[in-house]
Amino acid sequence: MSEPLTFQDRIAKLCHEKFDTVVADIPDNLAGRKVIAGVVMESKANQKFDVISLASGNRFIKGNMLTTNGQVLVDSHAEILANRGMRRFIYCQLKKLWKGEETSVFQKCEKGKAAVIPDVKFHRYISTAPCGDGAIFTHSTGTSSALHDGHHHHHPIFDDTKQGLLRTKVEQGEGQIPFKGVDGVVSYQGLDVVRPGERLRVMSCSDKICKWNLLGMQGALLANLMEPVYYTSITLGTLYSHGHMARAMCCRLEKSSKIESLPHGHKVNHPLLGAVSRKDDPKRSVEKSTAHSINWNSADDCPEMTDGTTGLLHNSGFIRTDRTKSRLCKEELLKSFKENCANAGLLNLVKDDYLKTKQTSTTYQTCKIILYAILNSQGYGTWLGLPRECQEFGTSTTPAVGRPQSYSQVVLKKH
Template sequence: MPAASAIAAAVLDRYDKLPKKGKPALRGGKRPEWTVLAGIVKNVAQGDTEELECIALSTGLKCLSKSQLPSDGGALHDSHAEVLCRRAFIKYLYSELELARAGKSKVLEPRKETGRFKCRESVTFHLYISQSACGDASMGALERSQPEDARAENESKKRKWEESNMVDVDRADGTISTGQDARPNVVLGDLIQPGLRRGRNDYAALGVLRTKPARADAEMTLSMSCSDKIAKWNVLGLCGALLSHFIEPLYLKGITVGDLYDHVALQRALCDRIEGLKDLSPGYRTTQLELQASPIPYNWSKASILQAHPDAKPVSGDASILWDANYPIDVEVITQGRKQGFAAKKGVWHEKARAVAAVSVKALPETLREIDMCSATYGECKAASTDYRRCRDILLRHKFMGWVLTPPEHERFLIATGTAQIVRGKSQTRPSSTSGT
């Protein structure tokens, strides 16, 4: 595996070259913004040498609450850096898919046996994160890093939120319930299940699923923690259900982490929890990651901001940026789940506020040819990826039983106007990373 410093430098150098729009600001030094940076680095082995390139990059700390979720697929539910980085990577893969069909991709090659494309053996992918993933991977490190006054303030916020929302807390297992008829293991529409915690509730519970956000005084979301999502990618791959129609599962080789690095916790959260799964579909597997700490600081992390401005009170940045190497001059800026620069008029968002990715009908795989793409929904196209869905069900049934699934009503938007535009002939619109949920 390439050195941690080389992987981190590839991402940080690329980030420094991007324009300022969407990046954190100092705000005069009194309330400076901070954020988390994530990047995926491609490593091409050439004999005894390795060629590193950052191919996808993002920043972000936000996610939409349950009440903010649109039903038309027009906004991202989760804008944490790791999740957005994977979306930028998927955008990168869609353009590589077009190159591969023309025999020009240096990443993908066809596999005749399956009719899909696979990653070339010389290519591996490595994830860099400026701060350890939220959820199980960082619970211990985060608690150790907090001063006593900050911990007391968080507990106070938590109690106020619970009281204002009529929340009962089962102190034995950390699960919560709301409303006059509150009962154990239920919160906001039966979201909380045994083995699932809300944010940072019950610090001592290790190896459990957790939802975002971590703040106890914030509204509940449907988004699982980044620790949980990365562990899921280590079984199902990075492609997701839609892209798996075209490409065989692609996996991370390793992860390089900056602040809050805890090797034992990362190993447990990202790898150990998924071990022992059996009967996965061909091409799917459980992955053991190579984990390493980055020696290079990210200047806009919370730790770096506090070191540079010890008297300041940092605030989390509202905007996220997304970038991929196949569109190097195009940086998407995201606020509240939508592309920056588009506003709702009379409650209706302009179609350009959401992503459009074109796919040729002639190039559709067999798994999608029985579906009328003019009327197909996002959910129907995901469900048609039967091998992916089967492996996901095995993972959730045997390892992640408390996983919060996106409600079906949020996946019923038409694929032709949401995540992808199906056109006859050649692809006419470049793919975007800000589509779907």
């Protein structure tokens, strides 16, 4: 510990220390430590680094548990849950902005949207390589890439036709398999075949992070309220290979040529990539996989436990709740969106159902089409979406104001 910490070491240390605090009263067999992911916000003005979202987990929902009401979590891999927790944080900060309260994260900009203050940066930590293209070709941990003239340079590896392919997690399956659709640049699974028994498939974490590196990690709903925001860096704890990570996270989008014609505010983001220099805690490396996931964010400031196979909350006795749905599910994030629209005078953005509401973000949808076309044209395959029925739940029953009372009812039971 006498050696100086690298930047990546600092990010990892912050996330692990905060996670240990969050799960201090939860037994290790319930905490789901197998994979941990976090988001750290850097404020350059006051030189502060704050953990704003954390999650653990490496499971996803069973096909027969899918619902059409937006109340289940489909993908409970830590990387995905940490990103959804980040969106909870963003909604909280935007609410302050619209109400004229002090926020050190956002400022108002053109067209009534918000933008992240230039001094604020977001850093992503994952305890191991994200599943899919970023992990499947990596068999050992390498070192971080060096900075040259104050800038980082990506050197992606393209030496096999299988590298860069879009891959899906498969229900009750091992590893991630490539997906090539029959027609078009995007395909959708049918709820009528997934529920009766056909294995559900979910896009890999590498593919989803690659998507965020063009569309922004804020998602479609928030894109109506704010400019795109990107992660400045991605740090891995183990299984880091610069060449494979650079390709999987962003560089495969520009393998053939640079993408020039993107709508205003969007870009292909090439974050600083790196790995921790310290060996991981041996205890963490032998953690057994569990269906349980923990999520925490600084806006809600209390841990929540979910079951990755059901997509619902898990009442462990150590985290008790009288609810069944997670605060990170589509319906709850839609509530936050409606509340922000009401405060900003933009309720016209809320349409009859969740899918139509997302489609009002026309710039984001245009970028998504460009992304899928790029991936398909370079032979990486077809993007596979979840059943459309899972996104067509109505918005009329979702209140526009007020925070659900039940969030304050989460109780930590002390030993």
